Amino acid sequence: MTRRLLVSYLTLAALVLLCLELPLGYVYSRAERERATNAAHEEAEAIAGYASLTLAYQHPDELSAQVTACAERIGGRVLVVDPAGALLATSHPLDAADQAALADRPEIAAALRGGNGADVRTSSIGGVNWLSVAVPVRHGATLQGAVRLIVPTGAIADDVHQVWLGLALGGAGVLVAVGTVAATLARWIGRPIRELERAARTLAGGSLTTPASVTTGPPEVRVLAATFNRTAALLEHLLASQSAFAGEASHQLKTPLAALRLRLDNLEPDVPPHLRGHLDAAMTETDRLARMVESLLALARMEETALTPEPVDLDRAAKDRVHAWGALYERHGVRLLLLGAPVGRALAVPGAVEQILDNLLSNSLRVAPAGSTVTVFRRLSGISAELHVADQGPGMTAEQRRRAFDRFWRAPDAPKGGTGLGLSLVQRLTLASGGEAVLLEAPGGGLEAVIRLQTLTPRHPGGFPLPLPRRRPMAGSKAGAGVGAG
Known part of the structure; x- marks a missing residue:
């Protein structure tokens, strides 16, 4: 609860910060680039104005000195060309090939046509970004040439990076503050929820x-x-x-x-x-x-x-109950058999297995016809140990098997003497032991009660059940109640 609330608050705060900081950083970056472009353009216009005067009065030496001084001030490079693209003045030396290609540069060509241009280009010298600006030099209506000014944009990029870093650090600080407040608020909200959970467990x-x-x-x-x-x-x-x-x-x-x-x-x-x-x-x-x-x-x-389930020896409990009921079964002419391989110990509440078997065997004896057989069968199925009590009596319909565990319910044609509480007690004892009780139709007729309990040391990890023995129906069977009769 607390963790989910904290994650929700931090996610919301992060989304708000992203919506605020991303546009802010983008706007600042764009403004810095525009400011640098405008400053370079203004500087180029100033050089062009000075070059117009010096060319008109034929003072080329003063133009070279001014170009060199301007380049040193802005930390860039400046050059001036005539209308044909020939170099008039430069702040840095150029070889013959570079001088010949000046007129082919896009910004210089645009300026010589009477316009102006500005673009960001990556030079081959150290991979440094440069901002290039070219403006025409005019004296009245006469085109005297063009001024090209280039300045490195590394400082601009550094400023932009610093701003992004500051925004990131500020956002991280805001998230830390929000996380602190959110953790306190989440604990405040989650404490009574945890109290409710504890109270619900106690009530359960x-x-x-x-x-x-x-x-x-x-x-x-x-x-x-x-x-x-x-x-x-x-x-x-x-x-x-x-x-x-x-x-x-x-x-x-x-x-x-x-x-x-x-x-x-x-x-x-x-x-x-x-x-x-x-x-x-x-x-x-x-x-x-x-x-x-x-x-x-x-x-x-x-x-x-x-009740707390404890380890119970199912084999001993089954043998004891079969031995205890054997004489009574003989007096009624019914055979009682214990079949299946040993299943070991399972978890059950104290005394539950004995009461479960007593109720199932009592119900089976009440419905079993003379000469029939009641079987107590043991087997392992995965992590469960199963006890099956099957008779060859009249059995139950699917609807009757569904209702058989209800308190005081008895099948319409159940033998007299039952209370309708035996199977209810069987189910409650099984559930209290962490197991399951079901009623099935027995092979060959009759009813089969299955009790599943969790084993301590399952012997069949693959979960393959042992086969149940086939039981032939006894003569005289008829529809009606079975193990769950009472």
Whole structure:
């Protein structure tokens, strides 16, 4: 934030300086060249006037002396020619070839035709730039010759360079000053923004112990900070109320539910046979309500505390849960298998993997037909370790799989006894562990729940997954709910 504001201010200042200094430097350079040209032209006119008098009165010696003195004064060269272009006087010696070519020079030729000329030319002597000016010499209406004056333009170029250097240094100084002021202003503006960012991170972590400052920064940012603090306080209050209600309601319901279950157990010897079905139904619903209360309590605990993922041995957790559920699966006539190569450790919140597998295996057992197989399969996929729990039950439609993680949602034809909270708890535990939970259609029918967690030492850098075993559908399968039934 501060860096971007500083860059913006400096860019704007640099653009303003360029728009001001470039035209200023160009105008000054042009004015200096025009001033030097006018000064040389005036000097040449003065020499031409003096030459007109000396030629009219036939004093060529005085003309040579004046030409030499003028050249020394201006630091240049002066020469005078007659109407035919022959040399009359010069401030510097010329060889015969140069004297013969005087009439061919453009400025001298223009002056002998009655006009005047001025141009900047680069001589072959040291690569120095020279300003050449030629004017005609007249006495009345008679053309007596021409004066050619040349002066070096190095001094002019030096002055122009000095001006450009001064403009550059001045612009740099202005940028430094603007940068200092801009840095102070950017920090002033950015400090409350950083406070808001810190407060937002704290709120995302589950609490807002220190609200954003509402006394520093621009007015708009102070208003934004005050609005954020009110919103954060309202969210905290709502979350705390929701968590407190879920937790307190769960705790308050556990005691009467336990008492109700005990009373139903005590009634069992005294219930006539024709009413035994009603008693069994009441006990089943009581157990279902107890499981729902336990799930709500688990969800409330998750929302109240910020859980930090830790390394978990997925292989040991999978083996333990398969062993723990094996006897119950056998009593229902369902096989429970653990397949796949070891996947090592992955990041998960403490106890999450066991709760995830318990919920998935409970749901699978509820929908698996007798004689079918429920498979817990492990594999590595890139940097993720995957746990698959697949049954051969009736499965789910795509729309049902999309809604299966919603709280209290159950498939229309799901078996009785579910609470609709199991998969919601699975998803929340997986997300809290930094992973992902998805439901897929199992090969050969049924439903497959996939839990992906980040591994510590991925064994397949190329990301090639191990193939899943093909499972043949069992007889008696029908459409309906699957792993996500409850």
